[in-house]
Amino acid sequence: MRLTALIILFIIKIGFSQEKDKVSEYADSITAKELMENLYVYSSDYFQGRETGSIGQKRAVNFLQNFYRTTGIVGANGTKNYLQPMTLNIKGEKIETENVAAIIKGSEFPDQYIVISAHLDHIGIDSRGEINNGADDDGTGNVALLEIAEAFKSAVKDGKGPKRSLIFLHVTGEEKGLLGSKYYTENPLYPINNTITNLNIDMIGRVDSLHFGKPDYLYLIGSNILSDDLHKISEKVNDEYVGLELDYRYNDLNTLVYELGRYVKNRYYERSDHYNFAKKNIPVIFYFNGTHKDYHKPTDTPDKINYPLLEKRTKLIFHTAWELANRKSRIKLN
Numbered sequence: 001m002r003l004t005a006l007i008i009l010f011i012i013k014i015g016f017s018q019e020k021d022k023v024s025e026y027a028d029s030i031t032a033k034e035l036m037e038n039l040y041v042y043s044s045d046y047f048q049g050r051e052t053g054s055i056g057q058k059r060a061v062n063f064l065q066n067f068y069r070t071t072g073i074v075g076a077n078g079t080k081n082y083l084q085p086m087t088l089n090i091k092g093e094k095i096e097t098e099n100v101a102a103i104i105k106g107s108e109f110p111d112q113y114i115v116i117s118a119h120l121d122h123i124g125i126d127s128r129g130e131i132n133n134g135a136d137d138d139g140t141g142n143v144a145l146l147e148i149a150e151a152f153k154s155a156v157k158d159g160k161g162p163k164r165s166l167i168f169l170h171v172t173g174e175e176k177g178l179l180g181s182k183y184y185t186e187n188p189l190y191p192i193n194n195t196i197t198n199l200n201i202d203m204i205g206r207v208d209s210l211h212f213g214k215p216d217y218l219y220l221i222g223s224n225i226l227s228d229d230l231h232k233i234s235e236k237v238n239d240e241y242v243g244l245e246l247d248y249r250y251n252d253l254n255t256l257v258y259e260l261g262r263y264v265k266n267r268y269y270e271r272s273d274h275y276n277f278a279k280k281n282i283p284v285i286f287y288f289n290g291t292h293k294d295y296h297k298p299t300d301t302p303d304k305i306n307y308p309l310l311e312k313r314t315k316l317i318f319h320t321a322w323e324l325a326n327r328k329s330r331i332k333l334n
């Protein structure tokens with residue numbers, strides 16, 4: 001009897017560790033090399049700083065469409081060639097622009113959605129004619145999203161696809177006031193009340209001045225605000241697979257930051273696209289490396305990115321999405 005119990009335990013243990021190996025195998029398809037290759041394209045001068053509505057922004061959109069097409073990931077409901085078009089009113093001017101949205105449908109709970117997002121736009125060309133390449137802001141978020149999508153697609157091919165649906169959402173108009181994500185949450189492609197989380201990535205390739213010499217960190221903002229489940233899952237997968245120092249100081253909106261020459265209240269929880277999801281009562285995590293001297297300057301270039309670190313941070317988000325998508329029960333709101 002005792003022997004039988006032992007054997008059963010042993011088999012269960014092997015089952016678990018095989019599962020863990022498999023997840024790690026998909027995570028390992030996320031590499032510094034691929035992130036770098038894509039980022040050098042995405043933040044090249046050809047994209048002209050990706051200002052909302054500009055030719056450079058359309059080129060960025062094209063790059064994203066081509067990636068999903070060649071990876072065999074389909075467009076989200078209601079999109080055409082992955083595009084969710086919109087007309088924005090920016091300073092009295094009508095601007096035609098678009099979000100990019102792709103989906104991997106869940107196998108068991110296809111009607112529950114996890115949105116992983118990054119903003120595809122940046123601030124364009126400055127008054128002196130210099131291109132703001134926006135490698136960190138938010139080139140890193142976009143290439144991270146592509147690598148995560150590709151890793152999940154490999155799992156699908158092995159019959160290990162996610163149980164819940166994953167939406168890969170590249171939003172426009174962030175730098176103009178979070179406009180693309182606002183449009184998405186007001187015109188959702190899938191029901192908002194079945195959108196269980198938004199993981200938003202905005203600047204994850206650099207190290208800020210508070211972490212010189214100890215770069216293995218990432219700011220997580222908002223993870224504990226709407227759902228303790230979400231916060232616990234995020235901590236657990238980090239302990240198990242990644243081991244970054246997760247820094248929560250900016251959950252306090254009043255924590256001061258030095259930015260563009262002065263100290264200001266950070267208010268980061270309200271400053272990127274996740275905020276539009278949070279306003280709809282959707283639990284969010286905002287992944288962020290903090291600001292640096294090249295923030296919103298033509299010097300935010302791909303040569304300054306720490307690629308092994310970008311890989312590690314991308315893996316954290318992948319593992320978090322994996323757990324959220326595959327766990328037995330949907331995460332709960334507080």
Ligand SMILES: [Zn+2]
Pocket residue numbers: 119137138174202203
């Ligand atoms: Zn940004």
